[in-house]
Amino acid sequence: MELKPPIVIASGIGGMGEYLKLIEPKFIGAYTLKTITFKPKKGNPPPRLIATENYLINSIGLENPGVENFIEQLKSGQYDELFERVKIIFSFAGDNFEEYEQVAEKMAPFQNKFIAFECNLSCPNVHFNPLSDLTTLKRLLSSLRRKLDIFLIAKLGIEGAFVESIAKLVELCGWDGVTLINTIRALHVDGERIIKGGVSGPILKPIALRAVHEVRSKTKLYIIASGGIASEKDAEDFFKVGANAVSVGTILYKDPSIVERIAKNFS
Numbered sequence: 001m002e003l004k005p006p007i008v009i010a011s012g013i014g015g016m017g018e019y020l021k022l023i024e025p026k027f028i029g030a031y032t033l034k035t036i037t038f039k040p041k042k043g044n045p046p047p048r049l050i051a052t053e054n055y056l057i058n059s060i061g062l063e064n065p066g067v068e069n070f071i072e073q074l075k076s077g078q079y080d081e082l083f084e085r086v087k088i089i090f091s092f093a094g095d096n097f098e099e100y101e102q103v104a105e106k107m108a109p110f111q112n113k114f115i116a117f118e119c120n121l122s123c124p125n126v127h128f129n130p131l132s133d134l135t136t137l138k139r140l141l142s143s144l145r146r147k148l149d150i151f152l153i154a155k156l157g158i159e160g161a162f163v164e165s166i167a168k169l170v171e172l173c174g175w176d177g178v179t180l181i182n183t184i185r186a187l188h189v190d191g192e193r194i195i196k197g198g199v200s201g202p203i204l205k206p207i208a209l210r211a212v213h214e215v216r217s218k219t220k221l222y223i224i225a226s227g228g229i230a231s232e233k234d235a236e237d238f239f240k241v242g243a244n245a246v247s248v249g250t251i252l253y254k255d256p257s258i259v260e261r262i263a264k265n266f267s
């Protein structure tokens with residue numbers, strides 16, 4: 001996969017292409033859609049976003065229309081203009097092993113519309129954690145690889161086994177890349193109320209840098225770095241430790257023009 005420039009819009013933050021109203025497509029190497037699951041999901045009740053200077057906690061809970069509705073939208077031409085303007089990464093997940101397989105099976109006939117499929121194996125806001133059992137994970141990775149004939153990226157977190165061990169398994173199962181990292185489970189106290197969610201933003205940068213460094217030293221996988229990238233310097237640091245591309249997420253809420261500034265380093 002060659003991304004020009006090597007800058008990806010992170011899944012979830014960019015919705016289903018909305019940020020193309022704010023960022024020129026020529027500054028985006030690939031745009032990842034919000035994760036699509038087998039069943040439609042309404043997501044979690046509010047509050048769903050807690051914003052502070054250095055981090056954001058979200059508990060969106062993978063709100064999405066479900067794969068069948070998404071396919072109807074695809075067929076109706078709803079995303080045709082988006083596909084013409086930018087390369088798209090399809091992100092998918094399930095509530096259990098079988099649902100991951102079912103989404104892959106349903107989407108296989110449409111895979112040539114996309115530059116890659118990203119399998120979200122690490123959402124902290126759902127109950128199924130595929131990274132907690134490496135035997136099952138290996139079975140899942142092998143099965144998805146057999147069903148899909150496209151550049152396949154595993155989106156990993158740091159909760160579960162060491163990320164480099166999981167990445168080695170990803171490579172062993174014939175996958176092409178990893179996105180490192182997802183949000184991490186976190187908690188916010190608001191008076192008497194406790195809000196659980198996934199933390200993102202600048203606070204993640206050193207953790208994601210370590211993950212990229214470890215995975216680069218142990219695999220040849222394509223690495224999309226994700227976590228706290230909010231400046232040209234952040235992007236440079238990730239390339240120094242071995243990223244092939246950088247993903248931009250939480251900062252989009254504050255300053256979408258950062259994508260253009262990072263991209264200009266590559267022109």
Ligand SMILES: Cc1cc2nc3c(=O)[nH]c(=O)nc-3n(C[C@H](O)[C@H](O)[C@H](O)COP(=O)(O)O)c2cc1C
Nearest residue numbers: 010011012035058120182200201226227228249250
């Ligand atoms: C509001 C919100 C929604 C997200 N939704 C998804 C999602 O649907 N799928 C996914 O793989 N990651 C999702 N993420 C994680 C981001 O794609 C990204 O990996 C993470 O936020 C770390 O990068 P950042 O610090 O640049 O935001 C979400 C993050 C946020 C803040």
